[in-house]
Every structure is written in structure tokens, then in C-alpha cells.
Amino acid sequence: xxxxxxxxxxxxxxxxxxxxxxxxxxxxxxxxxxxxxxxxxxxxxxxxxxxxxxxxxxxxxxxxxxxxxxxxxxxxxxxxxxxxxxxxxxxxxxxxxxxxxxxxxxxxxxxxxxxxxxxxxxxxxxxxxxxxxxxxxxxxxxxxxxxxxxxxxxxxxxxxxxxxxxxxxxxxxxxxxxxxxxxxxxxxxxxxxxxxxxxxxxxxxxxxxxxxxxxxxxxxxxxxxxxxxxxxxxxxxxxxxxxxxxxxxxxxxxxxxxxxxxxxxxxxxxxxxxxxxxxxxxxxxxxxxxxxxxxxxxxxxxxxxxxxxxxxxxxxxxxxxxxxxxxxxxxxx
Amino acid sequence: xxxxxxxxxxxxxxxxxxxxxxxxxxxxxxxxxxxxxxxxxxxxxxxxxxxxxxxxxxxxxxxxxxxxxxxxxxxxxxxxxxxxxxxxxxxxxxxxxxxxxxxxxxxxxxxxxxxxxxxxxxxxxxxxxxxxxxxxxxxxxxxxxxxxxxxxxxxxxxxxxxxxxxxxxxxxxxxxxxxxxxxxxxxxxxxxxxxxxxxxxxxxxxxxxxxxxxxxxxxxxxxxxxxxxxxxxxxxxxxxxxxxxxxxxxxxxxxxxxxxxxxxxxxxxxxxxxxxxxxxxxxxxxxxxxxxxxxxxxxxxxxxxxxxxxxxxxxxxxxxxxxxxxxxxxxxx
Numbered sequence: 001x002x003x004x005x006x007x008x009x010x011x012x013x014x015x016x017x018x019x020x021x022x023x024x025x026x027x028x029x030x031x032x033x034x035x036x037x038x039x040x041x042x043x044x045x046x047x048x049x050x051x052x053x054x055x056x057x058x059x060x061x062x063x064x065x066x067x068x069x070x071x072x073x074x075x076x077x078x079x080x081x082x083x084x085x086x087x088x089x090x091x092x093x094x095x096x097x098x099x100x101x102x103x104x105x106x107x108x109x110x111x112x113x114x115x116x117x118x119x120x121x122x123x124x125x126x127x128x129x130x131x132x133x134x135x136x137x138x139x140x141x142x143x144x145x146x147x148x149x150x151x152x153x154x155x156x157x158x159x160x161x162x163x164x165x166x167x168x169x170x171x172x173x174x175x176x177x178x179x180x181x182x183x184x185x186x187x188x189x190x191x192x193x194x195x196x197x198x199x200x201x202x203x204x205x206x207x208x209x210x211x212x213x214x215x216x217x218x219x220x221x222x223x224x225x226x227x228x229x230x231x232x233x234x235x236x237x238x239x240x241x242x243x244x245x246x247x248x249x250x251x252x253x254x255x256x257x258x259x260x261x262x263x264x265x266x267x268x269x270x271x272x273x274x275x276x277x278x279x280x281x282x283x284x285x286x287x288x289x290x291x292x293x294x295x296x297x298x299x300x301x302x303x304x305x306x307x308x309x310x311x312x313x314x315x316x317x318x319x320x321x322x323x324x325x326x327x328x329x330x331x332x333x
Numbered sequence: 334x335x336x337x338x339x340x341x342x343x344x345x346x347x348x349x350x351x352x353x354x355x356x357x358x359x360x361x362x363x364x365x366x367x368x369x370x371x372x373x374x375x376x377x378x379x380x381x382x383x384x385x386x387x388x389x390x391x392x393x394x395x396x397x398x399x400x401x402x403x404x405x406x407x408x409x410x411x412x413x414x415x416x417x418x419x420x421x422x423x424x425x426x427x428x429x430x431x432x433x434x435x436x437x438x439x440x441x442x443x444x445x446x447x448x449x450x451x452x453x454x455x456x457x458x459x460x461x462x463x464x465x466x467x468x469x470x471x472x473x474x475x476x477x478x479x480x481x482x483x484x485x486x487x488x489x490x491x492x493x494x495x496x497x498x499x500x501x502x503x504x505x506x507x508x509x510x511x512x513x514x515x516x517x518x519x520x521x522x523x524x525x526x527x528x529x530x531x532x533x534x535x536x537x538x539x540x541x542x543x544x545x546x547x548x549x550x551x552x553x554x555x556x557x558x559x560x561x562x563x564x565x566x567x568x569x570x571x572x573x574x575x576x577x578x579x580x581x582x583x584x585x586x587x588x589x590x591x592x593x594x595x596x597x598x599x600x601x602x603x604x605x606x607x608x609x610x611x612x613x614x615x616x617x618x619x620x621x622x623x624x625x626x627x628x629x630x631x632x633x634x635x636x637x638x639x640x641x642x643x644x645x646x647x648x649x650x651x652x653x654x655x656x657x658x659x660x661x662x663x664x665x666x
Contacts (some may be wrong), residue, residue, distance in 0.1 A: 001436070003431060003432075003436075003440065011437070011440065014437055014441065017465070018440075018445065019444060019448065023448060029457050034460075042378065042478060042514035046423075047476070049459065050425065050426070050460065051426040051474055053464045053470075053472070055464055058464060059464070089371070089377060095386050095474075099336075101335050101336070104335065104344070104347055107347065107351075108347065108351050115351070116355075124362050125352050126366070127367075127384070128348075130344050131388055131392070133389070134467075134468055135467055137386075137388075137430050137466060137472075139386070139428050139462075139470075139474075141384055141474035145375060145376075177646045199661070228588060291335065310480070
């Protein structure tokens with residue numbers, strides 16, 4: 001069967017089964033394939049590692065993206081994975097597969113964008129690889145560690161029935177920003193700047209992830225595939241159901257104004273928000289609200305019904321149909 | 334200036350300067366950009382990390398390489414970097430950028446090849462990323478650590494005048510294997526099997542690297558660009574010169590027999606041998622010979638003359654001209 005028929009998650013499943021069946025090595029691995037980042041312990045502290053790749057024409061369009069934005073985003077998406085574990089990001093390796101006719105100045109811009117967010121996140125660029133390639137492929141691998149005062153890693157598999165489902169910030173802004181650039185929409189001023197930044201320079205929730213782990217949150221994921229898609233990952237790996245109320249999904253006023261008929265779909269399925277989606281009991285959530293300074297919105301609850309399924313209802317409790325289940329790289333939506 | 338004009342090492346220099354100029358973060362970084370792997374200390378043990386990428390049409394030809402060989406080699410080249418630091422490899426993240434029409438069975442073969450060498454090297458595949466791409470790009474990032482009984486990391490910058498230059502195994506076999514497949518040469522039997530394995534399934538010197546660090550070797554690099562090229566890296570970073578005797582360079586009898594007129598050039602500039610090139614005093618070298626069970630050949634000495642330069646002489650001490658300085662991905666030789 002071809003990879004395009006398997007789909008991204010079918011492929012990840014195939015890889016996970018192959019690795020499990022043929023691994024002969026005992027290891028200090030705590031979290032393996034399938035979560036936001038890997039985790040292991042060989043000494044102290046617990047180590048985290050993640051990697052994400054951006055391919056020209058698939059994840060970005062060279063002509064519509066600044067090199068500095070590309071640098072920022074290629075590190076930001078990795079920071080978001082470490083954030084979703086509750087970890088402290090530390091060292092990045094950067095692999096550039098680029099055509100020979102790329103300008104050196106553009107590479108400097110790329111690194112400046114990356115170093116901008118690295119500096120504000122406490123990350124050091126420690127090495128990497130440079131190779132020639134017909135298409136631009138940027139791969140960042142990022143190491144991190146759990147804070148010394150605890151190694152309560154947040155995973156996708158720890159959601160429990162009765163917990164509240166909550167999310168940081170706003171959803172759909174990144175997809176709205178992409179649509180603004182692609183169509184293109186004649187927007188300007190603060191709204192245009194907000195939407196562009198949401199898509200091209202997302203702000204991963206690193207400090208908030210650490211606060212969550214400290215407050216006792218055990219289950220989190222970053223919103224990269226889209227709210228419904230990522231919540232489905234949690235439901236599948238935790239073997240629980242989820243019920244979310246469409247009216248509660250936080251959408252920024254600029255997005256509602258620019259996309260009055262589509263903002264809910266953007267928020268549910270747009271993806272690349274790099275906000276944190278998590279589950280918690282009421283006490284933990286109340287404690288967390290005191291510690292973080294960005295919006296935290298309760299959007300539903302974990303249930304014991306229909307494991308692996310996300311149910312969407314309106315404010316009257318009526319079921320809402322949905323059109324998409326999020327991004328799948330091998331079945332582009 | 335374009336990347337192709339800068340060349341691979343010009344590009345790495347540009348990146349290194351950009352990172353240094355714009356880094357604001359204090360860090361526990363011990364070894365940064367420019368060595369075989371990065372190293373840092375935030376707890377115990379010292380952590381190592383490296384990454385290497387293989388691009389279809391640049392580093393391999395899909396039609397001439399088995400998927401299992403591709404999996405083996407994509408991890409092996411990273412293992413070799415950890416070996417060159419004297420480290421213990423631990424956890425790998427694997428990023429596959431592949432076209433949608435790739436067969437799932439081929440991906441299973443790729444992982445089996447990777448798991449084969451992972452198992453024999455004590456490495457766990459802990460995660461990664463899968464993305465759609467018009468060209469196959471396989472990126473492995475590998476974490477490791479220094480053994481508990483010491484953190485004497487071997488670097489490229491520690492060679493001292495008077496030390497002997499030595500190398501493990503044989504050089505030129507990988508380039509000979511590639512030439513056999515590309516031309517193709519009508520070879521069979523043990524010679525063909527040896528040459529194919531040398532290029533497609535190289536054996537990184539992980540255990541030997543750890544023995545070197547334990548014995549007191551301070552300077553090592555793995556031979557990926559070619560003997561002259563990699564020794565030049567040592568000379569530049571250590572600010573020393575090197576003098577090697579062409580007749581002493583170890584070449585396998587199969588390679589001499591198959592390429593009677595070219596074997597020295599293959600050994601000097603072929604690259605991708607993944608043997609370890611190192612410098613050591615006579616006492617350390619004698620101790621190391623007792624500990625390892627593969628050939629270790631002394632091929633020359635580090636000098637205080639002509640820093641950054643490698644001089645090649647024959648057994649009478651006469652200078653030998655050389656045609657190439659090794660691989661440069663942006664100026665393919």
C-alpha cells in the first residue's frame with residue numbers, strides 16, 4: 001500500500017509497529033513514538049527530544065514567506081512540542097537541505113529569525129547539517145529537559161473522564177493568516193499584522209506548558225493538526241471520548257470579522273495554531289489561571305463514552321456536523 | 334553570494350558567525366557548530382547530539398540502493414559522528430520527507446535496516462516526523478552521552494605537534510564500492526560483497542571511539558569527506574600542520590586489485606569511509622592497540638609547520654601532488 005493511501009497517521013502507526021517488533025534494545029525510554037516529543041532518563045534530568053520538518057511547497061511557499069519568518073517558524077514548531085510536554089527547551093540542531101543557488105544573505109536572515117525566538121526561549125543552536133537539495137527542506141531537532149523540581153511529563157495518553165478540556169489563546173488565527181496571504185485578501189493595519197504573525201511567527205507556549213506541568217496538568221498536546229484532529233489524538237491515546245461546545249471555542253475578534261461565515265471551521269480544523277490543548281480537573285485549572293497571563297478557555301469535557309471520538313455540540317447541547325478532521329500531510333485537505 | 338559559490342564549508346562558516354553574533358543565551362554548551370557532534374552539560378552525564386541528512390540524487394540514488402541499506406546508512410553516518418567524540422549513542426529521531434507514492438513495504442524495509450544497526454549499537458528509535466516531499470530526504474538526529482567514567486570528549490581542535498596520525502580500518506573502500514555500482518563493474522564474489530557493504534552498509538567505529546577516549550586520545554574525526562579533507566579540518570581547527578606518507582595509507586587488497594591505478598586517490602579523497610582518523614602520542618597509541626581488535630595504522634604525524642595544511646609525501650619523503658581535496662556538497666567533485 002502506498003504512503004498516500006496509508007495517510008500520515010497510518011504511516012506513523014506502521015512505523016511504530018515496525019520499531020516495536022524489531023527493537024532488541026532495553027532502554028531508559030519513557031515516551032517513544034507517537035507523542036509530541038520523546039523522553040528518556042539516563043541520568044538527571046529527564047531528557048526530551050523532538051524534530052519537525054518544513055518542505056517548500058508543502059509547509060510553506062518560498063515566494064510568500066520571509067526567510068526570517070521561515071527561521072522563526074521552523075524552530076517555533078519544535079518549541080511547541082517541548083512546551084506540550086511541560087519541558088524546558090535547550091539545544092537545537094538545524095539541518096538545511098537547500099539548492100545551490102540560494103543566496104547566502106537569505107541564509108543569514110533565516111538564522112536571524114531562528115535566533116530571535118531561540119534567544120527569547122533560552123535555546124542554543126548547537127549544530128546541524130547543510131546539504132544540497134533540489135527542494136528546500138528545513139529540519140530542526142530540539143532537545144530539552146524536564147524542570148528540576150519535577151518530571152511530571154504531560155502526555156497525550158493521560159486524559160481522564162470528567163476532566164475539563166481547555167486551550168490557551170485563540171484558535172483559527174494561523175489558518176486565517178494563511179488564507180489572507182493565499183487568496184490574497186486586501187487587509188491592512190492591526191488585523192493584517194495580527195493574522196500574518198499568527199501564521200508566520202507563531203508564539204509557542206513554552207512558559208505556560210511548564211506552569212501547566214507544575215500545576216498538575218497531566219495531559220496536553222499542541223494544536224498543530226487542528227483542534228478536532230489534535231483532540232482526537234488525545235481521545236485515541238487516552239481511550240476516552242470528548243465533548244466540546246462550539247460556541248466556547250475561542251476565536252479572535254479579527255478572525256470573526258474577516259471570516260464571518262468560516263471562523264468556526266478555521267478554529268476547529270485550521271491547524272498550526274501552536275496553542276496548548278489540555279485536560280485538567282477544576283482545582284488544577286483554577287490554580288493554573290492564577291499562574292499564567294494569557295487566556296485559558298474551557299471548551300468542553302472528557303467523557304467515558306465513545307472512546308476515540310470527539311463530539312461537537314452547540315450551546316443548547318445539539319450535535320453540530322463538521323466538515324473536516326484536520327490536516328493530514330498525505331491527504332492534503 | 335550564492336551558496337554554491339560559498340561552498341559547504343563557507344556556508345558552515347557563515348552560519349557559525351551568524352549564530353555567534355546573534356546568540357544572547359548563556360548555555361552549558363561544551364562543543365558547538367563545527368565538530369562531529371554538539372555537546373552540553375546541564376546535569377550528568379554530558380549529552381551529545383548530531384544530525385545528518387541524505388537526499389535522493391545527492392547522497393544516494395534510489396534505483397541503486399536498497400531501502401534497508403538506506404535505513405542502515407542513514408543511522409550509521411550519525412553513529413560515526415558520536416563515535417568520533419568517544420560517546421555512547423542512545424536515542425534517534427528519524428524524519429522522513431517522502432513522496433506520497435512511496436510503498437509502505439519500502440518504509441518497513443528502511444526501518445528494518447535502521448533497526449538492525451540500532452540494535453547492535455544500543456540505540457533506540459524514539460520518534461521523528463513524517464512529511465510529504467517531492468524528493469526523498471531522510472534526516473536522522475542522534476543523541477548520545479559521554480561514558481560515566483570520564484567526559485574526555487574527542488574534538489577536531491585538540492591535535493598537537495609531534496603526535497602520530499592514525500586511522501582505523503581501510504580507506505577508499507566506500508568510494509570503490511560506489512564506483513563499482515555506478516560504472517557498473519562486472520565484479521562478483523567476496524570482492525563485490527565487500528565493496529558493496531563498504532559503501533552501502535558502513536560499520537561505524539562506536540566501540541573503538543569509546544576505547545580511544547578511554548585510552549587518552551583527545552583529537553578525532555570520522556572520515557566522511559575523505560582523508561585529506563577531514564585531516565585538513567583537524568589541521569585548521571587545531572592550528573597545526575600534518576604530514577602523511579602515501580605508502581602507509583591502508584587500502585584493502587580488494588580495492589588495490591580492482592582499481593590498480595586509482596586506489597590511492599580513492600583512499601585519499603573518496604570519503605564516506607566512516608573510519609576514525611585520530612592523533613595520539615606513542616604511549617597512548619600502544620595502549621589503544623591492545624584494546625581494539627581492528628587495524629590501526631599510523632600514517633604520519635602532526636607538525637608545527639604550515640598550520641591548516643596537509644603535506645603528502647612518499648616513502649622517500651618526496652612530496653606527492655594530489656588531485657582533489659575531498660567532497661564538497663555544493664561543488665560536487
